[in-house]
Amino acid sequence: MELTDRQKQILRAIVDIYVSTAEPVGSKAIAALPDVKCSSATIRNEMAELTQMGLLEQPHTSAGRVPSPAGYRLYIDQLMTDYRLSLDETRSLNEALELKSQEFDKMMSQLGKMVSKMTDLPAYTVATRRSGAVAKHFELLMTGPGSIILVLMLSGDVVKNKLIKLPVSVTEPELKLLSAVLNASLTDLTAQEITGELLEKISRSAGAAGPLVPLVMDFTLECLRQQHGDVHLTGQMRLLGQPEYKDAAGKAQEVFETLDEELISNLPAVLPKDGPVQFLVGPENVAKELKDTSVVMMRFDIGEGMQGTIGVVGPTRMDYAKITAKLGYFAENLGRMFQKGGAAAQPPALPDGAEQIEN
Amino acid sequence: MELTDRQKQILRAIVDIYVSTAEPVGSKAIAALPDVKCSSATIRNEMAELTQMGLLEQPHTSAGRVPSPAGYRLYIDQLMTDYRLSLDETRSLNEALELKSQEFDKMMSQLGKMVSKMTDLPAYTVATRRSGAVAKHFELLMTGPGSIILVLMLSGDVVKNKLIKLPVSVTEPELKLLSAVLNASLTDLTAQEITGELLEKISRSAGAAGPLVPLVMDFTLECLRQQHGDVHLTGQMRLLGQPEYKDAAGKAQEVFETLDEELISNLPAVLPKDGPVQFLVGPENVAKELKDTSVVMMRFDIGEGMQGTIGVVGPTRMDYAKITAKLGYFAENLGRMFQKGGAAAQPPALPDGAEQIEN
DNA sequence: CTTAGCACTCCTTCCTTCTGAGTGCCAATA
DNA sequence: TATTGGCACTCAGAAGGAAGGAGTGCTAAG
Numbered sequence: 001m002e003l004t005d006r007q008k009q010i011l012r013a014i015v016d017i018y019v020s021t022a023e024p025v026g027s028k029a030i031a032a033l034p035d036v037k038c039s040s041a042t043i044r045n046e047m048a049e050l051t052q053m054g055l056l057e058q059p060h061t062s063a064g065r066v067p068s069p070a071g072y073r074l075y076i077d078q079l080m081t082d083y084r085l086s087l088d089e090t091r092s093l094n095e096a097l098e099l100k101s102q103e104f105d106k107m108m109s110q111l112g113k114m115v116s117k118m119t120d121l122p123a124y125t126v127a128t129r130r131s132g133a134v135a136k137h138f139e140l141l142m143t144g145p146g147s148i149i150l151v152l153m154l155s156g157d158v159v160k161n162k163l164i165k166l167p168v169s170v171t172e173p174e175l176k177l178l179s180a181v182l183n184a185s186l187t188d189l190t191a192q193e194i195t196g197e198l199l200e201k202i203s204r205s206a207g208a209a210g211p212l213v214p215l216v217m218d219f220t221l222e223c224l225r226q227q228h229g230d231v232h233l234t235g236q237m238r239l240l241g242q243p244e245y246k247d248a249a250g251k252a253q254e255v256f257e258t259l260d261e262e263l264i265s266n267l268p269a270v271l272p273k274d275g276p277v278q279f280l281v282g283p284e285n286v287a288k289e290l291k292d293t294s295v296v297m298m299r300f301d302i303g304e305g306m307q308g309t310i311g312v313v314g315p316t317r318m319d320y321a322k323i324t325a326k327l328g329y330f331a332e333n334l335g336r337m338f339q340k341g342g343a344a345a346q347p348p349a350l351p352d353g354a355e356q357i358e359n
Numbered sequence: 360m361e362l363t364d365r366q367k368q369i370l371r372a373i374v375d376i377y378v379s380t381a382e383p384v385g386s387k388a389i390a391a392l393p394d395v396k397c398s399s400a401t402i403r404n405e406m407a408e409l410t411q412m413g414l415l416e417q418p419h420t421s422a423g424r425v426p427s428p429a430g431y432r433l434y435i436d437q438l439m440t441d442y443r444l445s446l447d448e449t450r451s452l453n454e455a456l457e458l459k460s461q462e463f464d465k466m467m468s469q470l471g472k473m474v475s476k477m478t479d480l481p482a483y484t485v486a487t488r489r490s491g492a493v494a495k496h497f498e499l500l501m502t503g504p505g506s507i508i509l510v511l512m513l514s515g516d517v518v519k520n521k522l523i524k525l526p527v528s529v530t531e532p533e534l535k536l537l538s539a540v541l542n543a544s545l546t547d548l549t550a551q552e553i554t555g556e557l558l559e560k561i562s563r564s565a566g567a568a569g570p571l572v573p574l575v576m577d578f579t580l581e582c583l584r585q586q587h588g589d590v591h592l593t594g595q596m597r598l599l600g601q602p603e604y605k606d607a608a609g610k611a612q613e614v615f616e617t618l619d620e621e622l623i624s625n626l627p628a629v630l631p632k633d634g635p636v637q638f639l640v641g642p643e644n645v646a647k648e649l650k651d652t653s654v655v656m657m658r659f660d661i662g663e664g665m666q667g668t669i670g671v672v673g674p675t676r677m678d679y680a681k682i683t684a685k686l687g688y689f690a691e692n693l694g695r696m697f698q699k700g701g702a703a704a705q706p707p708a709l710p711d712g713a714e715q716i717e718n
Numbered sequence: 719c720t721t722a723g724c725a726c727t728c729c730t731t732c733c734t735t736c737t738g739a740g741t742g743c744c745a746a747t748a
Numbered sequence: 749t750a751t752t753g754g755c756a757c758t759c760a761g762a763a764g765g766a767a768g769g770a771g772t773g774c775t776a777a778g
Binding site: 386 | 738739740741742743
């Protein structure tokens with residue numbers, strides 16, 4: 001069942017208005033729009049039909065219309081007009097993009113904070129490996145009589161470290177030997193390629209530090225197998241600024257808790273695969289508590305077989321076009337920064353005038 | 360002006376009841392308590408006096424009484440009876456204490472999550488140095504044609520890393536040389552002891568890698584100078600479970616934002632110094648937006664010149680005794696775990712019966 | 719097919735009333 | 749002198765209408 005042009009125009013208008021007012025949209029409001037040529041009665045007829053099709057909903061009989069999840073979906077897939085970032089917006093996005101270069105994990109978390117601030121909604125970031133990770137370098141450092149720190153460098157510029165308590169006493173030279181053996185035999189191997197035999201061989205060549213090998217390898221394999229970095233979720237409280245949570249702290253709390261638990265653990269499974277952008281609208285969402293909540297996810301490149309995802313979480317009624325535009329701007333420039341010269345590189349030059357972003 | 364025993368008893372009862380009900384406490388409720396011997400009229404007289412002294416407040420003329428901040432303060436300092444952890448509580452605290460040993464920073468953040476869950480309130484953790492930090496080891500690793508990773512180990516088992524983009528091209532052996540020079544000349548020095556002259560000397564001995572020295576040292580000095588680790592704040596949303604935020608999402612959001620901004624940056628300045636426990640009651644708090652919010656902070660030892668702080672944030676009306684007991688239990692056992700054998704060590708044995716915790 | 723008109727629905731807001739918990743004070747009591 | 753029972757008074761919050769108004773669906777005319 002195809003929509004007529006007028007129906008599309010009306011649906012689009014309803015979504016646009018509802019997104020900015022959070023109030024059900026009446027037929028008069030639509031008829032009053034400058035480029036609508038017909039009367040409110042006609043609009044009413046069309047609205048009744050759109051409701052029948054399941055694209056609109058009515059909170060109660062004598063209220064205006066609100067887009068249904070299906071309506072949002074259709075809007076996103078077909079009707080959404082690209083949002084043009086204003087010069088001001090571009091400028092503040094650029095400002096935000098001036099990441100203080102730090103440890104990788106902190107950069108990701110800082111990025112999330114920036115996005116959350118720019119969209120005034122909760123945001124999260126995850127780093128994902130595109131290919132299997134390999135170890136690049138092992139370093140074992142004595143920190144005290146009974147403990148060492150293992151510093152592990154992985155592909156993708158990821159550094160992990162762990163404090164290990166020693167089951168046996170080991171001397172500094174023995175530790176050096178073990179480091180050397182590990183670096184010689186395990187660098188550039190994926191988790192699959194590290195076999196039990198290999199480990200046994202290493203244990204034997206490591207001499208007195210042999211008993212350490214399982215401890216070191218447990219952590220290493222755990223790191224290598226990790227597909228996703230931590231999910232950094234921030235700005236949850238911004239959701240409270242949305243009118244839907246005006247006086248329903250209970251509802252908000254439920255959403256928060258779900259975000260904290262479900263989303264963080266399930267989200268990596270629904271990272272965008274096909275396009276750079278993906279939308280989860282209301283009930284399409286991972287958890288049923290989030291049925292009135294939507295997620296916009298945007299992929300970006302961080303080179304070295306790694307890929308990042310920025311996501312923004314908001315009420316189903318959110319400005320998909322604007323958020324997509326902002327995320328797109330971030331993604332584009334982040335990819336460039338990560339590839340070219342790291343976060344310390346120049347932020348992108350200010351374009352002359354507002355820039356068109358494709359979604 | 361000293362309080363009579365009966366006044367103390369009444370104040371204590373009012374705080375105890377109000378803390379658990381969040382409703383103003385009337386004279387009848389007090390008179391009905393088993394160990395109160397006088398009538399409600401007497402209680403009313405005493406309550407009027409306590410109100411005059413500024414220890415109680417009245418939301419409106421015909422309502423019961425509520426403790427004022429001064430009342431809470433007096434309660435905390437003199438009246439609070441130690442809360443006895445139940446066997447159940449001790450058991451779940453012990454369960455929570457089974458930290459998965461990980462990187463230091465993650466442990467701290469995980470600890471915050473545990474505490475937040477156990478108290479059902481927002482919590483934060485910070486690690487603080489007691490003495491100046493020194494560098495223990497430098498490691499420079501080539502990650503690609505134009506970039507290296509600097510891994511820096513500090514005293515206190517803290518590991519920091521940073522991706523550095525190279526201004527000049529450097530070979531692997533040159534990098535090794537620089538590592539060696541850094542390790543030879545800078546280990547065990549505090550930030551103060553690293554002078555310009557010293558750096559210049561290093562630059563010269565580093566040969567081709569000389570131009571890298573400022574980049575490396577900027578980061579190193581930044582790390583050495585850092586007094587506090589990151590403040591890990593979690594569980595903000597639990598505040599929404601408290602009745603005072605039942606239908607005031609706006610107020611909650613304000614508190615959240617303040618927590619995020621003010622608290623995190625100002626908090627290290629008010630870390631407990633004198634006792635292991637410190638209370639910030641309502642207006643004593645760091646920011647005026649938190650005037651209805653209290654903080655309980657507990658110090659614990661993590662050895663190696665480091666000290667940790669766990670804090671719990673809640674409405675002024677919170678169960679100080681219970682929270683103190685729980686934090687105390689954490690602090691005691693954490694200190695033991697960190698000192699004896701790291702987080703991988705055994706959690707404390709379950710005491711026979713509930714255990715008395717001193718605050 | 720579109721539109722003006724109209725009756726109808728029902729949410730929202732505002733006002734009023736009512737109730738009851740709790741106080742303050744006074745006079746009686748021990 | 750300290751305590752208690754009694755009583756009038758206060759005031760927030762709940763409950764109950766009543767009015768207002770935005771918006772709909774339907775019908776009949778253009």
